[in-house]
Amino acid sequence: MTIIEARGLGRTFKTRRGVVEAVAGVDLAVEQGEIVGFLGPNGAGKTTTFRLLTTLLRPTTGTATVVGADLIRDPVGVRMGIGYVPQAIGVVGGGSDPNSTVREELVLQGRLYRKPAAEAARRADLLVRQLDLVGLERRLTKTLSGGQRRRLDIALGLVHSPRVIFLDEPSTGLDPQSRSNLWDHIRRLRKELGTTVFLSTHYLDEADALCDRVLVIDHGKVVAEGRPEELKQRLSGDIITLSLNGDPGIVQETFAGRADIREITLNGCMMRLTVQHGERVLPELLRILDGAGVTLNSVQLISPTLDDVFLTLTGRGLRDGTMVMPDPLLSAAAS
Amino acid sequence: MNFVLDTRLVFGRQMRLALRNPVWTVISLLQPVMFLVFFGPLFASVFNRGLTGGAGNAYGYFVPGLLIQLGLFGSASVGFSIIADFRYGIVDRLRVTMVSRLAILAGRILRDVVVLLVQSVMLILVGLAFGLRAPVTGILIGLGFIALIAVSLSALSYGIGLLTKSEAVLASGLNLLIMPIVLLSGIMLPLTIGPGWLQGIGSVSPFRYIIDAMREAYVGNYGGAVMVEGISVAVAMALICLCAATMIFLRENSR
Numbered sequence: 001m002t003i004i005e006a007r008g009l010g011r012t013f014k015t016r017r018g019v020v021e022a023v024a025g026v027d028l029a030v031e032q033g034e035i036v037g038f039l040g041p042n043g044a045g046k047t048t049t050f051r052l053l054t055t056l057l058r059p060t061t062g063t064a065t066v067v068g069a070d071l072i073r074d075p076v077g078v079r080m081g082i083g084y085v086p087q088a089i090g091v092v093g094g095g096s097d098p099n100s101t102v103r104e105e106l107v108l109q110g111r112l113y114r115k116p117a118a119e120a121a122r123r124a125d126l127l128v129r130q131l132d133l134v135g136l137e138r139r140l141t142k143t144l145s146g147g148q149r150r151r152l153d154i155a156l157g158l159v160h161s162p163r164v165i166f167l168d169e170p171s172t173g174l175d176p177q178s179r180s181n182l183w184d185h186i187r188r189l190r191k192e193l194g195t196t197v198f199l200s201t202h203y204l205d206e207a208d209a210l211c212d213r214v215l216v217i218d219h220g221k222v223v224a225e226g227r228p229e230e231l232k233q234r235l236s237g238d239i240i241t242l243s244l245n246g247d248p249g250i251v252q253e254t255f256a257g258r259a260d261i262r263e264i265t266l267n268g269c270m271m272r273l274t275v276q277h278g279e280r281v282l283p284e285l286l287r288i289l290d291g292a293g294v295t296l297n298s299v300q301l302i303s304p305t306l307d308d309v310f311l312t313l314t315g316r317g318l319r320d321g322t323m324v325m326p327d328p329l330l331s332a333a334a335s
Numbered sequence: 336m337n338f339v340l341d342t343r344l345v346f347g348r349q350m351r352l353a354l355r356n357p358v359w360t361v362i363s364l365l366q367p368v369m370f371l372v373f374f375g376p377l378f379a380s381v382f383n384r385g386l387t388g389g390a391g392n393a394y395g396y397f398v399p400g401l402l403i404q405l406g407l408f409g410s411a412s413v414g415f416s417i418i419a420d421f422r423y424g425i426v427d428r429l430r431v432t433m434v435s436r437l438a439i440l441a442g443r444i445l446r447d448v449v450v451l452l453v454q455s456v457m458l459i460l461v462g463l464a465f466g467l468r469a470p471v472t473g474i475l476i477g478l479g480f481i482a483l484i485a486v487s488l489s490a491l492s493y494g495i496g497l498l499t500k501s502e503a504v505l506a507s508g509l510n511l512l513i514m515p516i517v518l519l520s521g522i523m524l525p526l527t528i529g530p531g532w533l534q535g536i537g538s539v540s541p542f543r544y545i546i547d548a549m550r551e552a553y554v555g556n557y558g559g560a561v562m563v564e565g566i567s568v569a570v571a572m573a574l575i576c577l578c579a580a581t582m583i584f585l586r587e588n589s590r
Contacts, residue, residue: 097420
């Protein structure tokens with residue numbers, strides 16, 4: 001069942017320098033029970049899209065249905081069914097007040113969803129246990145560690161047992177241990193509560209480790225979508241690097257006709273092949289080389305990362321839109 | 336009524352935060368108290384020598400001015416807190432719940448009114464120790480004016496804060512606004528002793544009418560035209576500021 005569906009969703013801002021199209025007609029669908037990653041560099045439109053889908057911002061174009069409620073006609077229906085955890089930069093952000101205690105925040109949030117006091121308190125106690133915050137109830141949130149803060153922020157988004165939770169860059173600024181701990185919690189959300197998770201990130205390893213499906217957004221538009229594996233295969237392929245003894249020209253001729261080799265580049269005796277499903281192709285290639293009497297100094301098989309995918313799609317690296325250093329082998333071959 | 340319940344929740348939270356850190360409530364009281372203690376006696380001796388041809392109730396004249404000053408500096412700066420809350424994601428976190436979006440504003444304003452009234456009572460008590468004499472009804476009417484000023488200025492400050500989301504803009508806006516108001520409303524000295532052009536400019540400031548009415552209340556005149564004028568101006572100002580802030584709060588916020 002489709003739980004989030006957006007058609008041509010767009011938002012423009014008027015600034016002093018003119019009209020900025022932050023989200024330029026996004027089409028997307030998220031199925032119930034999925035963990036979907038929204039991947040893109042800073043400023044690609046991830047946060048704005050989330051703010052549109054969570055009724056915090058009115059779209060200038062397009063429509064969307066979230067948990068069965070229309071975004072424009074029934075914003076209250078949307079709010080009942082979703083949780084939203086705002087972005088945090090270091091300890092600033094995420095939604096909790098530095099001078100409130102963990103329990104105060106959870107109880108208040110429950111009350112704001114119009115739960116009676118007793119139910120809000122019961123729910124707060126349950127979430128404290130579920131998100132490993134036991135013993136921290138009376139602590140001011142500013143005294144929590146980064147990982148604890150993020151778990152509290154997520155707990156705040158869950159007080160009303162929403163069917164979908166939006167996590168805006170949940171692991172930004174966390175140390176590796178807290179990140180993997182947070183990932184476990186996010187996986188458990190789906191496994192134990194059946195919550196659909198839509199999270200934005202600019203970390204590829206996060207999307208890779210956590211998400212069933214990835215939407216890649218750039219300049220306010222979804223430019224690709226699919227399972228992480230699928231995207232990597234479809235857009236980048238695996239790369240096999242062979243260091244050859246003997247005449248690379250003969251080898252190149254042998255390989256040239258093969259449909260499963262997408263690209264061959266040669267630099268001296270280094271040969272670089274772009275193939276699909278490298279792990280299946282490589283043994284066969286080695287047999288052919290053996291049969292042709294060509295020996296090898298070394299073989300390397302590299303699976304692409306989502307970073308490569310992003311580079312292929314947009315011509316830019318993922319982090320802050322910086323240019324990625326050109327591959328020395330490729331540029332040498334080109335010159 | 337969901338709005339009332341929501342406002343109570345937001346008010347309760349803001350009140351708890353204010354009580355958790357009472358230092359700020361005390362610090363913002365320091366300035367008017369210092370005026371009262373270190374400047375009050377000088378003012379009283381000038382005043383009593385017939386500066387205004389006054390009846391010798393220097394503190395009855397001086398304290399209402401200080402109360403308005405307290406309100407001007409205190410309430411007007413509350414907008415900084417909403418900018419901080421926006422940065423912390425708190426505004427979004429509240430807005431995504433079922434809570435009435437207007438209650439987020441109303442609960443905060445209510446807190447600011449209560450805080451300012453508590454501060455005012457403390458200032459009045461110090462004033463009494465220094466020789467302020469005024470009827471209880473007059474003092475209560477004065478507190479009513481203070482409450483209306485708190486509503487107006489905090490609504491305005493939250494509105495500007497949420498609209499610009501910039502501490503720098505809010506700070507320079509306040510500087511630009513508050514100093515002329517203090518100078519042009521006869522808060523320290525009566526404008527009537529100044530030249531005609533100064534009185535002319537001063538008549539634009541709503542606070543001028545409010546302070547005149549407050550001073551009337553402190554000497555026990557409750558029914559005059561000055562009082563009617565003061566109340567009308569204070570209520571109108573509160574309504575206008577509330578409407579403006581409501582519009583800003585209800586409109587989707589950009590970025």
